[in-house]
Amino acid sequence: MSFISRNDGLIKISDNNEILVADTDGRMLYYSYDNATYRRTLQNVFLKTYFEKNKRIVYQLNENESRYIVKRFYEKAKNVLFKDNIEKDFYEYLKYDAEKMKEIYKSNIPIVPPDQYFSIYVKITNGCSWNKCLFCDLYKNQKYSVIDFNSLKKEIHEINNYFGESIKSRKSVFIGDANAININNNLLIEYIKYIHEMYNLDIYSFMDVFITNKTKKLNDFIQMRDNGIKRLYIGLESGNVNVLKLLNKNIDVNNAINFISTIKSSGIDVGIIILAGAGGIKNYNNHVNDTVNFIEKLNLDKKDIIYLSRLIEHDEYQRKLNLNGIAGLTSDEMEEQVFEFKKLLNTNAKIAEYNIIEALY
Ligand code: SF4
Known part of the structure; x- marks a missing residue:
């Protein structure tokens, strides 16, 4: 017997x-069966998550596997989701x-934080103004630019048309x-x-702590908070100077501590991303200890989040490690480091894992 709820x-x-x-537009979001959950991202990527020996595994389905899941989902759901008893290739429909x-965005959306998969994504800038971190190629082929106000209005109009009634299912703006x-x-x-007037939802965003600290002061953050900004996500990666240098991340550690404290004192929450595996074997202990x-x-509180992400080694970063004669971590060593972070982090903030493979909108 099946039970249906609409909310x-x-x-x-x-x-x-x-x-x-x-x-309510019939887009598949989640499907759970046989101890696995399948999530469809709006970009039509299908992710399977399941547990194996207490370890959470995330796997991106290939097209055949995705087609199978979509077929199975709509065989069961189509009569509930659509008024007409339609026969169509639902995979093509989702594609x-x-x-x-x-x-709408004229590009892919490469990444969002794990608690923002079901946000309304509003692009006010394109790409990354720094774009030089050696471990990151998310925006490498994109020129940084700021969107003008008319384009923003057009974007929001298109977002609203795209979602229709189902926009009610979105609980934040990113x-x-x-x-x-x-x-x-x-x-x-x-x-x-303008965005807050349009949606009346909390607003979230990524932020760096090595460019923005030169331009934003406490009053700027207070204004942001008063206009809907709820949490800012900061890719800290490490609290160790040598590791940050290897990553080509221009963070001044002491300055970053003061800057994040300023953000907190404005009433905005933070999500801080730590990169397990960064700095290789040579910096293993210093990376853990200095970051902790x-x-x-x-002085974070329970509204803040620490995200533990795992380094994916890119060529440029790998070359730099080689030049410095530093060995990278094996996947077992990386897991061990994640475990150590969890054990040693002494904070009131929530600690969660951030798997870049699944951080898709
Ligand atoms: S990690 Fe963040 S700051 Fe660094 S290049 Fe990537 S998007 Fe830009």
């Missing part, structure tokens, strides 16, 4: 041991839907891309005021 732009079908979730979504809040503060406030010390100095 806030979502339709949930519980059928024996299976759970199927879609938005087309993803193309429509990407047209403004992108990287370093999105690092634009002139008057302009930023004008943008977030860094976090301890911040």
Whole structure:
């Protein structure tokens, strides 16, 4: 026997041991069966998560596997999701839907934090204004630019058309891309005021702590908070100077501690991303200890989050390690370091894992 609930732009079908979730436009969001959960991102990437010996595994499905999941999902859900008893290739339907979504932003959306998968993504800048971290190629082929106000209005109009009624299922706004809040503060406030008026939802964003610290002061953050900014996500990666140098991340550690404390005192929460594996074997202990010390100095509370991410080695970073005669971590050593971080981090903030493979919108 199946049980159907409709709430806030979502339709949930519980059928024996299976759970199927879609938005009211019929887009598959989640499907759980056989001890695994399948998530469809708006970009039409399908992710399977399951546990093996207590370890959470995330796997990106290939096209055939994705087609199978979509077929199985809609065989069970189509009569509930669509009024007409339609017969169509639902995979192609979702693929087309993803193309429509990407047209709004004129690009892919490479990454969002794990608690923002179901946000409304609003792009106020393109790319990353720094774009030089050696471990990151998210925006490498994209020129950094700021979107003008008319383009923002057009984007929001298109987002609303795209989601229709199902926009009710979105519980926050995420403004992108990287370093999105690092634009002139008057302009930023004008943008977030407008976004907040349109959606009346909390606003979240990524932020760096080595460019933005030169331009934003406490009052700027207070203004941001008053206009809807709830949490800022900071790619700290490490509290160790040598590791940051290897990553080509221009963070001044002491300055970053003061800057993050300023953000906290404005009433905005933070999400701090730590990169396990960074700095290789040579810096293993210093990376852990200095990062743990860094976090301890911040006085975070339970509204803040520490994300533990795992380094994916890119060529440029690998070359730098080789030049310095440093060996990278094996995957077992990386897991050990994640475990150590969890054990040693002494903070009131929530600690969660951030798997870049699944951090897709
Ligand atoms: S890690 Fe962040 S700051 Fe560094 S290049 Fe990538 S997006 Fe830019």
